[in-house]
Amino acid sequence: MTKILVCDDDKEIVDAIEIYLINEGYEVRKAYDGFQAVEILKKEDIQLLLIDIMMPRLDGIRATLKIREESSIPIIILSAKSEDADKILGLNIGADDYVTKPFNPLELVARVKSQLRRYTKLGNAPDTSQNVYTIGGLRVEDDEKRVLVDGEDVRLTPIEYNILLLLMKNPGQVFSINQIYEKIWKEEAYSAENTVAVHIRHIREKIEINPKEPRYLKVVWGVGYKIEKES
């Protein structure tokens, strides 16, 4: 059974998260400050850590730094701090994801699942097969016309699939609406083509946990769309 450690100085939040995670079939351990979290991690075999930043005794950032000295388990930071600088700091010191409070419980559960799948199933196994494009947990197998997110199949329409494939083949490259249109529909684009934008939104809704904060398919406003290169 997968064990998840939830660490927050607000007892009610910990309890609520516990309920959601138990519902999904995980075992939950609880800690109320950084020290407790570090102690429990030493004693028990924990697969994932959810940790708050602002806590007494040892805060989330320092606790994460300490844990990272010994362990590589997925760490998701849960924080009321929503500034860009806070997120960047959290991710830079070794957290795998950053969720701001107040969060959508379902989104949180989805992110937990995503991190666990990548950690337990995929690992860092190298991809050798032909015509397979992988970015993070996103995998497009062109031979089977299959799209997998964190190892789970995602159903896309043929146009959506072609758009995603185009972007996956050229990670980091920004495609404008007209470029995408001309490549997929193979005809000249006229103005007022909102179709591409709508398709993109649909793809996002299918492959992203939170379409408003996409991890893979990013919108470059006023320029176009791109798949983020793996960092």
Add this chain to the structure above:
Amino acid sequence: MKKYSPIKKGIVCALNIIFAVMMALSILFTAAMLERADGDWASMGMNKDFASSDSLANQLYSQAGYIQDYVWQKDLLETKGELDYSKKIDAFKVQSFYNGEASFKTGMNYTLKELMKYADIYNDVLENEDAYYDVEQGKPISYENVSASTDFAPDGYKSVEEYASENDYAVTSCYKALYVTLDSINRVLEDYSSNAYAFDPKNTNIRYQAKDENGKVVYDNGKEPENPSKKITETGNDYTIEVVADMDFPVSDSISDMAQSEEEYGRVFGSPKLYIMGLILGIVGFLSTLIYMTVLAGHKDDTETIVLNAIDKIPTEIAAIVWVVLGITLIFSAISTGSGFFWNYYLGDVILCILFLVALSVAFLCAYLSLVRRIKAKTLGSNSLCHILKHICKYTYSHGNVAVRVLGGFLLYLLLSVVLMMAFQGLGVFMWLVMNIAVGYLLLRDSVSRMELAKGLQIITGGDINYQVDSSKMQGYNKEMADGINNISGGLSKAMEQSMKDERLKTDLITNVSHDIKTPLTSIINYVDLLKREDINDPKVKGYIDVLDQKSQRLKNLTEDLVEASKISSGNITLVMDRMDFKELLMQMIGEFQEKFESKNLQVVTTQPDTHVIIEADGRRMWRVVSNLFQNVYKYAMPNTRVYVDLKKEQQKMCFSVKNISEFPLNIEADELTERFIRGDVSRNTEGSGLGLSIAQNLTTMQKGKFQLYLDGDLFKVTLEFPLK
């Protein structure tokens, strides 16, 4: 002894004065010696032999002149070395002696006795003024009171006339010779007796010998002395006079006095090495004590600052004039008394000269130390009359009112012009030109200052409140004005800074508060969600839970927007400006919102140019702006209506507008809608924070765009303008 004790200073001053006097005396004495040695350095101060000295020779020459006369008198009056009253005296000989011309006439002889008797008569006759005429004409003088026997008959003749006729001479010339003889015979006698006394060897150290043409000694006053001086020889008509002085000085006379004076002088001035040593010592001592006093001057032991005394407080120019006049007077006094040293040595002169020199040294030291103290205390310039005058002018200039200053300046200018033109002509015109150039320069400088002030005011009113007017080169009123302007701009910028700081503090406060709200809000949202999952059959309870859900979601949006709005309005965000295609952005946005609009059956009518619309903006912020506008449309547009989205390229700018029909009447002003927390529906029933338009407007302005709202009945229109790139 303390470093600056008065006793020490007094000693050094006294030494300085002593050395100064020593130096000056040495100079005077040396000069006197040099003068006496006829400018010959080598022989200077050597004790010359008085017997062969020039001064003695000069003295002897003058005596030789007297002796010449004396010898002639002896010839005339003496017989065998004794005064002989019966000796025959030729009137022509006397006449030729007195007229200085040789006479060929001879033989008009009278005895001395006769001549003395006739001289008495002659003098009596001459009391009558008419007789003068006869004497001058060479006529016989016979008046009533002259006795008959006195016909001035020469020896061997009955009368002058007979003598004249026998010798075939003119009667008048004979009378003239007689008259000259009678006129001078008494004086000759007097001179003779005084000379006899003066050249009596009992009374003089001078020894003379009168030799005739053959070198035979005719007259003398004693043997040649054993210790003679240099011999003086004077050749006259009849005799050659040889004069010497007896250097043994058997008697006391003018020669012996001279010798004594010379001896004393030699004693005083006889050692040049002493005076040259004195001079060197004086100079060295004087300079060293002077330098030491220069160091000490003005300092006192109990204070750090330079101490000035009453003399130092006299205005510089007055002090300078007084010291210079006093100095020159003392120098001339000293030199005039000291110059007596050149010829004679008198102790009185020396003492007087030393007194003058002491006074001069004291005056010099006082003046010099006063100057040093002034320089040390930096009051040399500031205590001068010129400086004080300048201050008075400056004070009047900067404190008088404008009229007085302008008028005063103008009158001064006029006066100077007139004076220069009238007084000096050629040079005056030149000076007048120079003055006008100076006046022109001042006017130009004044104008430049004014221009600077105007420019500063313009810049500050233009918004750059940190601008400082450079007042360093300005004067008077302009400077005051410049400082005033700088103070105002300083005050303004301080106020601005304060308000920025306040705004930032407010943002920090809002951010912190929102963090604290978010934590309990998380629990509320989570537990409401958990409640929703419970199997609740009571529709009433379900309704309550829905309200809780809605409101907690709204609270969430509100806290997020609040933080953002306060950050934007305080300018506390950084923009990443880049080139972007607004048309692309618009298409992306419409794609995002398409289904939302469809859900309310809003039909989007788009017009846009075929080409790219490139502007410079921050992509994420621009998305936020357009997103807020579309959210607004989604929330407040009347369902089943059309929404017009227009993108146009105009000259140098792009124009974007969104038009929709409001579901609720908009009974407020357009301006108010962009205020924070103002919403079209006063009841505030709908979701949304009321910050959307405010955020959109602020972000647009920050990216140098224009944001305009237009309300007409239910028509709601937003326009964005950005410069094209």
